[in-house]
Amino acid sequence: MRDATLQLRSLMGAWRPVYARRLALHATAEAVVMAAWRADVRRLDLASAVTAWRAAVGEAAEPQDVHRQQSAAGAALAVLTARPWRRTRGALVLAARRAHRAGWAAGHRLTGGSHVDDDGPLPGQLVLGAPEMSDDTADATAAATLAAALGATAWRSGRAMADSADDPQRDAEEVLDAGLDMALAADVAVSAAYGAGLLSAYLGAGAGSVLWLTAGDGRVCERCASAEAGGPYNLLASPRLPQHPRCRCVLAPA
Numbered sequence: 001m002r003d004a005t006l007q008l009r010s011l012m013g014a015w016r017p018v019y020a021r022r023l024a025l026h027a028t029a030e031a032v033v034m035a036a037w038r039a040d041v042r043r044l045d046l047a048s049a050v051t052a053w054r055a056a057v058g059e060a061a062e063p064q065d066v067h068r069q070q071s072a073a074g075a076a077l078a079v080l081t082a083r084p085w086r087r088t089r090g091a092l093v094l095a096a097r098r099a100h101r102a103g104w105a106a107g108h109r110l111t112g113g114s115h116v117d118d119d120g121p122l123p124g125q126l127v128l129g130a131p132e133m134s135d136d137t138a139d140a141t142a143a144a145t146l147a148a149a150l151g152a153t154a155w156r157s158g159r160a161m162a163d164s165a166d167d168p169q170r171d172a173e174e175v176l177d178a179g180l181d182m183a184l185a186a187d188v189a190v191s192a193a194y195g196a197g198l199l200s201a202y203l204g205a206g207a208g209s210v211l212w213l214t215a216g217d218g219r220v221c222e223r224c225a226s227a228e229a230g231g232p233y234n235l236l237a238s239p240r241l242p243q244h245p246r247c248r249c250v251l252a253p254a
């Protein structure tokens, strides 16, 4: 049996536009989510977090002390989770819905369905194999993604606060402005929604099994390579996209 990456190469004619669209999907989602994030953090300051942290640890402990970092992360998280994050949450809902629909459209084409526009009007019924992510799933995806991003951001800004040489508040707030963890969490959410859309299309087309396909180049990690080697998988029991942030893998009908 040919290995899945070879199969991917032989299907390059079909896969090249799928990859290109997926890259564009991720880039657009990241731009939209990060614009929302920056708007949401604009008036957020960590003065109260720094005050709470200083009160908790005092000035005696050594820099780099893990308890200082934990305490700072906890103080930052309390400030972050008190915010509504309305714009970011809304952007995540849109990104997840759009990714699901794009995954479904790609899967639909790959299983021989007629062309469907990624953004065009689609039937609204929410059935097995449907193009649309349900409102509940989109809301839950946004909430989980935001919670993951805030947790990771609190740790990162807590470390910056605890390790700061001269201005803990400024250093911790720079972490918020950069939003690295939000970008990674959004990437994961987009991949997961895209993968769910692909599976939904395959389910709708009656496909029984799928192959995990890596990008097949030198940057493929062990985890994704072994997911590829383990296929084909039952449609409902396959590993789920993504294996990690910035995962480029796809699921193909076997």
Ligand SMILES: [Zn+2]
Pocket: 214, 224, 243, 244, 247, 248, 249
């Ligand atoms: Zn991967």
